């Protein structure tokens with residue numbers, strides 16, 4: 366019997382473990398828990414560069430296009446696959462929202478229970494909705510992310526539960542795949558790579574990925590790594606932990622990053638920089654990206670572009686160089702913030718005359 370097999374089926378994306386298997390600590394015995402994460406768009410920021418008169422080859426790596434809407438899926442496919450291989454019954458994490466959404470989704474897929482601990486009232490509602498819908502046990506802590514992380518560390522030292530925060534090395538392993546993809550998409554490693562920094566796992570992961578591609582001889586150079594923290598939550602910039610971090614970018618509202626050393630190594634080995642951007646700069650970049658490039662990312666994600674714009678004004682870059690900004694999460698997770706900052710008046714009942722006025726204004 367002949368079965369249909371359209372020719373493109375063999376080139377469809379299988380998720381990061383299948384696509385980059387030889388770079389990961391997996392064997393044929395590892396059950397692959399995947400939502401076909403990765404393969405996210407790398408878009409040239411043609412409108413932004415023109416509008417702001419920026420002489421750079423600027424690209425946006427939109428990791429909000431992952432299945433749960435953030436880069437965390439890259440790490441979670443590996444963390445949950447290894448947890449399943451070890452017959453884990455439950456996983457736990459502390460989170461500013463995205464880790465909890467990804468952990469809950471991949472745990473559901475694996476048939477493993479998930480417990481997530483989040484700072485009460487300080488995560489975007491879409492992320493909370495995700496954890497609830499995926500059937501996680503959601504605990505809200507009257508404290509910040511750093512306190513939540515300390516709590517889950519204590520839990521795993523007392524119970525046979527797998528920690529899936531980025532101190533779990535499989536998370537970093539999976540997240541390095543974004544660096545591979547960028548090289549594969551560009552055909553070379555960018556000169557500069559800019560990204561938001563919170564708990565600092567992702568910058569650690571990217572740097573590992575770029576270095577591995579260079580060691581394998583797939584690229585000849587590694588990029589200069591640029592990390593950006595929110596000014597009210599910038600322990601790496603200040604050189605010491607911050608007890609009460611504050612920023613509108615709740616995803617990176619972190620005062621004592623677990624991968625502190627990894628971030629500093631990425632900065633120093635690459636000759637890069639970790640700098641702070643204000644909430645105003647973050648929100649301005651957030652709006653610029655959405656209005657000019659059609660990409661809706663979450664506020665924390667926009668810290669990467671905010672940082673690049675800040676350094677550009679200081680003449681940090683050589684003209685015409687390739688700069689990639691990672692946009693880590695999807696804007697739909699946090700619609701409240703978007704509506705608040707958009708400054709648009711929404712007409713509940715538009716009259717014909719009102720429509721006419723708008724059309725006359727914009728044409």
Ligand code: F0G
Pocket residue numbers: 435437459460461462463464465531561562563564565566567568616617663665666693694
């Ligand atoms: N961008 C977004 C959208 C995030 O959710 C995070 C971290 C970061 C950037 C920073 O990445 O921590 O590896 O430096 N979110 C974590 C969470 C802390 O719990 O979802 P990082």
